[in-house]
Amino acid sequence: MARSALMNIMVNAALKAGRGLIRDFGEVENLQVSRKGPADFVTVADKRAEKVVMDELMKARPTYSFLMEEGGEIKGTDGMHRWIIDPIDGTTNFLHGVPLFAVAIALERNDEIVSSVIYNPVMDELFTAEKGNGAWLNNRRLRVAGRRSLADALMVTGINSQGRALDALQLRQLAHVTPAVAGIRRSGSISVDLAWLAAGRFDGVWEAGLKPWDVAPGLLMVREAGGFVTDYAGGTASIANGEVVAGNEVIQAALLKALQAVK
Known part of the structure; x- marks a missing residue:
């Protein structure tokens, strides 16, 4: 290369x-x-x-x-x-x-x-x-994995434990998403999460409350591996809004829909 x-x-x-x-x-x-x-x-x-x-x-x-x-x-x-x-x-x-x-x-x-x-x-x-x-x-x-069903998908997210409103939302998201997927992991490094998504090890990633240095390296990695990344509203993910929902085209869309059902 x-x-x-x-x-x-x-x-x-x-x-x-x-x-x-x-x-x-x-x-x-x-x-x-x-x-x-x-x-x-x-x-x-x-x-x-x-x-x-x-x-x-x-x-x-x-x-x-x-x-x-x-x-x-x-x-x-x-x-x-x-x-x-x-x-x-x-x-x-x-x-x-x-x-x-x-x-x-x-x-x-x-x-x-x-x-x-x-x-x-x-x-x-x-x-x-x-x-x-x-x-x-x-x-x-690298290419993102080709799985097409949430039931077969291994997800990864980040959950903090500081009692913030965002943490409570993430826990509600976990409760909603967990029954629909093959498993959920929490690695502790969003850069590794997005790199492993690009490598096909994870099928979907979601997290919010991120800083620019958390998001920037992984955004390009996923997109160049054929993946899709948006924010929680479905708009273009950027280093400014600190939100990522990522996966291949099908898994990302299904994960985003599941997350948007959680209030």
Whole structure:
């Protein structure tokens, strides 16, 4: 698979950050059983990974803007491009020694996502997508699964536990959707969820309350794998509205209909 120069830059940044996270993850597993616990250490690891990614991208494209989970927004002079970065998507998993998290990077050009990388360093799975060039896992082209019935579909969603109104809605959605599908999972990383949907491992994804760095890398990944993504109203999913309902054409439509029945 031939990659563009920009994609090579993104991949190199993700791989470099991932190598550091592998080392830090080994330490987290030790801290997890200590009295002190790993929380402060993970905060440092998160910021360190973000700096690695930012430094690599800035070195290659110094005029581009940045939007980052930890570092916020940095305005560039280019006027067209913006990197969107989540250094550890799945921080709670990382914090508890669960090996399911990712370095997630997207490139936005004139308000459109044109390239994305989602790298799970523990599994050494590198998901990449470029507009018009498809979605890939390492060197294998990805397509969403072809299942046509909700009864055969494996879904994944995100459920928080902070007592917010949105959490209550998600619980009502779970109660409504669960009897109609083959199973529901909660991985703890929306970037991994959308990458695994692109790879055909999951059949449908829904979640709300997401930030731009949660949504941006996976949106392009799903679309380039032949999937469909909307918001809860059925409109175009974007990094601004923080809602995704995704799947192949049939499953996405059926899932959206089920979710819209829940008030």
